[in-house]
Amino acid sequence: KPDLLLPVDDPKVWAGPLLFIRNITYPSGSIFAFTVQEDEKNTMTDELNELFEPIKNEDILVTSTTIDDTNFQHGAKLVIQTLSCSTFRPNILFLTVGSNKDNDKVLNKLVVDATKSRLGVIILRQHSRKAFGMQRGINLWLRDKSPNWHLAMLITLQLQINWHGIINLVTASPEKSDEKRLYNFLEKLGDRARLPSMTEFHVRIGPFKEAVLQAPPADINIFGIGHDTISFDFIREISELTKSSCLFVRDSGEESALV
Amino acid sequence: KPDLLLPVDDPKVWAGPLLFIRNITYPSGSIFAFTVQEDEKNTMTDELNELFEPIKNEDILVTSTTIDDTNFQHGAKLVIQTLSCSTFRPNILFLTVGSNKDNDKVLNKLVVDATKSRLGVIILRQHSRKAFGMQRGINLWLRDKSPNWHLAMLITLQLQINWHGIINLVTASPEKSDEKRLYNFLEKLGDRARLPSMTEFHVRIGPFKEAVLQAPPADINIFGIGHDTISFDFIREISELTKSSCLFVRDSGEESALV
Structure with a gap:
């Protein structure tokens, strides 16, 4: 909790x-x-x-x-x-x-x-005009092989419940050949975390920032972040690109979103 | 607790x-x-x-x-x-x-x-040679009209239980004429705090430091203190006078030793 x-x-x-x-x-x-x-x-x-x-x-x-x-x-x-x-x-x-x-x-x-x-x-990073929009659509961005997604997932579920929201699991890859594998990855993760059945899965092909621009419309975009120094300029930029409030979430290492 | x-x-x-x-x-x-x-x-x-x-x-x-x-x-x-x-x-x-x-x-x-x-x-203030002696006798010093005794009383009871100890309620007055009234005061307080029936009551007549010298023998002397600046020299001196470890206790104002 x-x-x-x-x-x-x-x-x-x-x-x-x-x-x-x-x-x-x-x-x-x-x-x-x-x-x-x-x-x-x-x-x-x-x-x-x-x-x-x-x-x-x-x-x-x-x-x-x-x-x-x-x-x-x-x-x-x-x-x-x-x-x-x-x-x-x-x-x-x-x-x-x-x-x-x-x-x-x-x-x-x-x-x-x-x-x-x-x-x-x-x-x-709260978007100055959009704030949290209709409080409904939630994009959770996941990266294949990144371990930093447990807390992001838990917060996503928490928001989904309190917003009566809809979750999009989203991932990006520069390689078109990855597409099928990544859909599988998202679906598996959705299953393991027992996401609601309404959850949608999206794979965007292209460099990360372009993928962000093509993201499904949402009232918040949630990203897991690793243990490097955080660039707040990057955080501000992503919020502008998505035209939404963004949440950047780092695991403590003690969370588990697996049921 | x-x-x-x-x-x-x-x-x-x-x-x-x-x-x-x-x-x-x-x-x-x-x-x-x-x-x-x-x-x-x-x-x-x-x-x-x-x-x-x-x-x-x-x-x-x-x-x-x-x-x-x-x-x-x-x-x-x-x-x-x-x-x-x-x-x-x-x-x-x-x-x-x-x-x-x-x-x-x-x-x-x-x-x-x-x-x-x-x-x-x-x-x-732990006495360098005596430490806590036989871990048995506990002098609790009380002052008529002083409100600072609740936490001192609670700690006394806690020690009494874990030491299987014996409590002496002690008070001092320069005036011989106070003696009877002070015995009454101690007995009443002992009742209200439900002290064990073995508890003894002592009134010492004389200035405070002399009273301390004549205190019943004990393995610890416990004093309530008020909200003035604390003199640690005084604390060291009292420990020397009683030849015992001494505890000085200030209420937070939220304790109550009354049952």
Whole structure:
């Protein structure tokens, strides 16, 4: 079950995707939100609590705290280190990527800290106009031989349930000769993860970015990512290409989407 | 139930009172141990885990983590802030006072951070030769009109059970005329907290330090402390005067020892 660790930059201006967060956690997940403040005389805990009031009303367990540190990334790292060994630890770091590139370095460090502490990572790039559209179509992009798909699959299923959505399993290959094998691969995976029978399978032939352009229309595109340094520029570009909000998901290594 | 937060200065040299910690947590308490390291390339988590192996074998839930911070007190503060809002949060910060005064300032800051985050505080001054003696006699010092006795009482009861110990309720007054009233006060409190029938009541007349000298012999002396800054010199002195290990206990305000 998805237990999110959610850094909040500034509770006074935060306008995070509350409904989306609800939809990937409901009904059995939880949220641990925190913010980091420089001036320890303030406390933003009340503001934080207020932010998540609408989710609390949906019976999702939300806890929140304010950390005193002059450096957001360092404070966040200590939260990750502290919680990662506690009994009811979060299992997913949830980050959002804005248009401003200034935070990219900090985000990358947080991803490294989370991975070290065996947390999965979800990075959301919300499309500024489309947001989550009709909250229905979900493209899950899979790569043959990539091991990083368990958490992406679990989040896809979670969204499918809460959106009453439709899943497209999508993969891409530059080689036309791969097409049949890849259809087989998708169908097998769909079976093993017990995806709903309405699920559709799509193989796109061509380079990755062209394949993305030809993707079936969807309200969100979900990609698994490996353990390399993340390029947030790439994330922004893919969201523009798909004209949709995109989710990039890294396994912690402890998930299994196999039934 | 006592859920201890236990800072460990250096796991490689730590020689904390493991059996005592066991005896104030067993059977339903828990321990969250952490250390702070400067060099993030190390990780002392394995050493920490090993330290507490003997307690784990007694079915007490032990979790431990290593935090990266160049400043022990700052790292510890963030652990307190992070955990204090989590679902299964520790409720007592457990500190030990050595002979060396260099750490007194840091300890006092940790006490302030813990109190802000609504944790109770236990400060142990272990007598260098006596340690915990025969693990039997427990003096619990109470002050008329002091509200800070709930956690001290709960820890006393916990020790009494695990030591099969005998409790002395002790109080002191400079005024001989107070004697009868204070016996009444002790007996009433003993009743309300349902202390074992073997419990003895002692009123000592004289200034506090003289009263301490005349205390009934015991293997530990337990004192409630208020919300003023703590004098660790005073703590060391009292331990010398009683020739025993001493425990100084501050309520979080959320305990109740009344049945």
